[in-house]
Amino acid sequence: MEKTTTSPRDVFRFCPRCGGNFNLQDTHSFLCAGCGLHYFINANAAVCALIIDSRDRLLLTVRAHDPAQGMLDLPGGFVDPLETAEEALARELREELDLEIDSLTYFGSYPNRYVFSGLTYFTLDLAFVCRAGDLSGLKPGDDVAGALFVPLPEVDLEKIAFDSIRTVIDAYRRSR
Ligand SMILES: [Zn+2]
Structure with missing residues (x-):
């Protein structure tokens, strides 16, 4: 065969x-x-958020579904057709965590391969550093099984779901 x-x-x-x-x-x-x-075949735009709390901990989510179910991720997701990256990020944070962001700053772009239902999608993950006022009332929903804050130096990149997100977190740590 x-x-x-x-x-x-x-x-x-x-x-x-x-x-x-x-x-x-x-x-x-x-x-x-x-x-x-x-x-x-073009790259599919996706967004992810780097959110640090007042104790210098990074907000991570636990993936509820495959690919990489149970592994850690940054909040975010695919950009819908005709949506801006900023709108996608605000929507994903609302859907995944019931979180409203106050401001965002572009950090960089990171290519990835995302295998879903037997097909490889080539993504371009756009990372933003986000500020949010109140991080106390996060309600995991949508594609997220949980949310946690991890001190930035202690984030274990082996537990992060995707190469691109590992690179984002590593680059962000080095930039500070
Ligand atoms: Zn034809």
């Missing part, structure tokens, strides 16, 4: 418009031999 992976080149085999053969053009696009549809 032919070996398949979660790579789009193995998953996307037929044109979604006409069902014709989808031919890989280069590493990031497919061209349909039947109708000419040229489909590009």
